[in-house]
Amino acid sequence: MTDTPAPESTMAARLRPLTFGLIAIITCAAFEAMAVATAMPAVADELDGEASYGLAFSMYLTASLLGTVLAGSWTDRRGPRPALRVGMALMIAGLLLSGAAPEFWVVTAGRAVSGLGGGFLIVAVYVVIGRAFPAGAQPVVFGWLSAAWVVPSLVGPFVAGVVAEELHWRWVFLGVAPLVAAAGLVVAPRIRSLGPPADPGTGGTGSAGWRRALRGLGLSGGVFAVQWAVIRLAADGNSAAATGLLAALAAVGLAAVFITLPGLLPRGTLRFGRGLPSIIGTRGLVNVAFFGAEAFIPLMLVSARGVDASTAGLALSAGALGWSAGAFLQTRVRFRRQWLLVAGSTLLSLTLGGFALASGAQAPLPVLILIWAFAGMAMGMTLSSTSVLVLSLSPKAEQGRNSASLQIADQLGGVAGTAGAGTLFALLRDPAAPGRVEVFVAIWLALCLFAAAGIVSGLRGAQAPKAGPTKDTTKSMEGTVPA
The missing domain is CATH 1.20.1250.20 (MFS general substrate transporter like domains)
Structure with missing residues (x-):
């Protein structure tokens, strides 16, 4: 041998x-x-x-x-x-x-x-x-x-x-x-030698390419419409008619997102189909959980704990360092990479739950910083692994589209997480007591549910038969091979 x-x-x-x-x-x-x-x-x-x-x-x-x-x-x-x-x-x-x-x-x-x-x-x-x-x-x-x-x-x-x-x-x-x-x-x-793939397939050419471009325009326009409408609704001085028009615009934007999104992701992503679809779905779920929580950490530390802004930023820096550590940790694995998605989602669930409990119990600041460093480690393991898996599961003629799907999951996950957390904050916040830590605890516990859903999605991502990437462009978007 x-x-x-x-x-x-x-x-x-x-x-x-x-x-x-x-x-x-x-x-x-x-x-x-x-x-x-x-x-x-x-x-x-x-x-x-x-x-x-x-x-x-x-x-x-x-x-x-x-x-x-x-x-x-x-x-x-x-x-x-x-x-x-x-x-x-x-x-x-x-x-x-x-x-x-x-x-x-x-x-x-x-x-x-x-x-x-x-x-x-x-x-x-x-x-x-x-x-x-x-x-x-x-x-x-x-x-x-x-x-x-x-x-x-x-x-x-x-x-x-x-x-x-x-x-x-x-x-x-x-x-x-x-x-x-x-x-x-x-x-x-x-990269001069990296020309077009030998077999470019059909997904990026002709009418298929134009349909994808139009879907992308519809998705980006829908996301912009929702965000612009929400920003204007939050502003003071809107008349009843203007409020109604803005609410209608937000509804139209959401409809555009739901109509166009499925065609921009591998088939079965929104229902967590086995293999590649669930891998991309896991990426979106953990982004919802992590970035929604991270957006409110400095605010909690400043308003509820009386920490100055520069010190509150230490938690975010710890998350960045943990992210880097997790990304390097995933380079050392010797088992099927799909299981890192399960491990990362599990760790993120535990850290979000732990952060909520520690915040409610008024734990010392170093404890909160350490917990968030582990949350960053979970993201470093998970996101780097999803990137490797998407490339390994994709024929060369589909690496661009599948990488784009991964970035769409990133971006929409981040938007959904921060917007959802912001909405929950606005609903629960008491203007007379803006520093109530219970509001932030509720946000992190709600986001913990998305990280827990990532465990289920990660398990679905690990359920792929051991075969090489298919060259059939009608099937290869479903992904079939472990790293």
């Missing part, structure tokens, strides 16, 4: 420049997200944009959803190079537009352009990993990409705050643009 050769390292001479280039791209994207969020209050104050503050973020998400869908079909048809180039160019253009904006609506438009580029970019990065790295090295690559968020999460807000205060908020946008360009220049020469 011959010895099985060791998998090629991500730091081998052939792969090292590409690994560093992908890390640089994700680091720039992470720093952009952290820096812009920090600078946005100063932007809104100078450009009188408080009334439209939320749109600067929702427009990024909406455009990112559209870019994700378009890039999925495009990369399956043409390979990852065009989408990567366009994504980098759009992200840079959006940063420059926002940095030079004379009015807040121009900043919002710039964020939309950057979001469109971000959607193209992340799908292209996933396809590059699936095409350029051997299967044994892909878990390590995703571990590195998760780690690329750690430094921006720790220092990004501080650096952006200093730049905004000592120089000007415009330099937060303008200063990131050349970093993104430099990262693109590092990667571009290393």
